[in-house]
Amino acid sequence: MSKPFLSIERLTQKFPDGQGGTLTVFENATFGIEKGEFVCILGHSGCGKSTIMNILAGLAEPTSGVVKMDGYEVSGPSLDRGVVFQNYSLLPWLSALKNVTFGVKAREPGWSKAKVEEHARQYLAMVGLEGDVVYRKPSQLSGGMRQRVSIARAFANHPKLLLLDEPFGALDALTRGTIQDELLKIWSGTGQTVFMITHDIDEAILLADRILLMTNGPFARVAESVEITIPRPRSRTEIVEHPNYYAIRNHLVQFLGQRSKELAGQKSDSTELRPDTVRIDHTDAEAVENPETSPRLRAVNE
Ligand SMILES: Nc1ncnc2c1ncn2[C@@H]1O[C@H](COP(=O)(O)OP(=O)(O)OP(=O)(O)O)[C@@H](O)[C@H]1O
Numbered sequence: 001m002s003k004p005f006l007s008i009e010r011l012t013q014k015f016p017d018g019q020g021g022t023l024t025v026f027e028n029a030t031f032g033i034e035k036g037e038f039v040c041i042l043g044h045s046g047c048g049k050s051t052i053m054n055i056l057a058g059l060a061e062p063t064s065g066v067v068k069m070d071g072y073e074v075s076g077p078s079l080d081r082g083v084v085f086q087n088y089s090l091l092p093w094l095s096a097l098k099n100v101t102f103g104v105k106a107r108e109p110g111w112s113k114a115k116v117e118e119h120a121r122q123y124l125a126m127v128g129l130e131g132d133v134v135y136r137k138p139s140q141l142s143g144g145m146r147q148r149v150s151i152a153r154a155f156a157n158h159p160k161l162l163l164l165d166e167p168f169g170a171l172d173a174l175t176r177g178t179i180q181d182e183l184l185k186i187w188s189g190t191g192q193t194v195f196m197i198t199h200d201i202d203e204a205i206l207l208a209d210r211i212l213l214m215t216n217g218p219f220a221r222v223a224e225s226v227e228i229t230i231p232r233p234r235s236r237t238e239i240v241e242h243p244n245y246y247a248i249r250n251h252l253v254q255f256l257g258q259r260s261k262e263l264a265g266q267k268s269d270s271t272e273l274r275p276d277t278v279r280i281d282h283t284d285a286e287a288v289e290n291p292e293t294s295p296r297l298r299a300v301n302e
C-alpha cells in the first residue's frame, strides 16, 4: 500500500499529571490521511484531539512517534499547514485585516501591498466580516468574530493541509451553516486536505469523507474510521433523507455514548494499531440482501 499524504505513526503523548505522576493521553496513535481527503475526528473532551492537532501543526513535540507529510517528517510550523485553533490565537496587537495579511505576505512575497490586502479582504468578506470591522483589534471583536478572523486567516493562505480545531464552535447556527458551505466550496475547488475536530456529529457527517472516532483517555486511541457513504455534493436538508444517514449517525452516537467508555484505557493491541474501517452502506444492494455474508456492512447496533 502506498504511503498516505499525512502519516501519523505510533504517536504517544505523556504529560506530568500535576501530582508527581505521568498522564498518558494517547499511546501509539496510528492513522493516515490521503491527499484531498476531508477527515473529521470525534471524541470526548480531554481525549487528546487538540494535542494531536498541535503535533500535526508542528507546534508541539510528541513524547514519541512521528508525523510525516508528503514523506517528510513534520518538525516546526510551516505555511503548508494552516491552523484554526480552539482558542483562535490571533495576534492581539494587529487588526482583523492585518491578522490575515500577515500570513498572505509571508506566503506571497511577490504580491503588491494592494493585492495582499484585496486577497485578505475577500476571505474576510467570505466569513461575513466587511467594512469598519476589519480595522478592529481582536479585543474589540466578539468571540464569533474572532473565530471568523481565524478561519479567514487559515483559508487565505491556501495551505496544503488545513487543521481545524472546533472552528465553528462560537458561531450561531446560521453563520455556521454559511461558513461550512464556504469551507466545502474552497475544499472541493483546491484539492486541499482537511483535518477537523468537531463535537457536532451532524456537522461531521455533512462535511467529512471519513470520521475518526477516539476512545476516552487516558491511553486514548483512534479506534474506528467510519466512511461517510453519502455522495457529494451534500446539502444540509437533503442529507437526512439518504438511506445511510441515520445508520451512520446511530453508529457514531452509540460509539460516543457507550463504546468510547467501554474501550477506554485499553492499551492498543501492538499487532494492529490502525483504526478499524467501518463502512455502512444500505444502498449497496448485495449487502442489504445478504447482511450476514457481506464483509462491507457492519452491524450498526452491535
Ligand atoms: N501542556 C499540558 N500539560 C499537561 N497536561 C496537558 C497539557 N496539554 C493537554 N494536557 C492534558 O491532555 C489531555 C488532552 O487534552 P486536549 O486538549 O488534547 O483534549 P481535547 O480532546 O482537545 O479536549 P476538548 O474536546 O475539551 O478540547 C487533557 O487531560 C489535558 O489536561
Ligand SMILES: [Mg+2]
Pocket: 049, 050, 051, 086, 165
Ligand atoms: Mg480540544
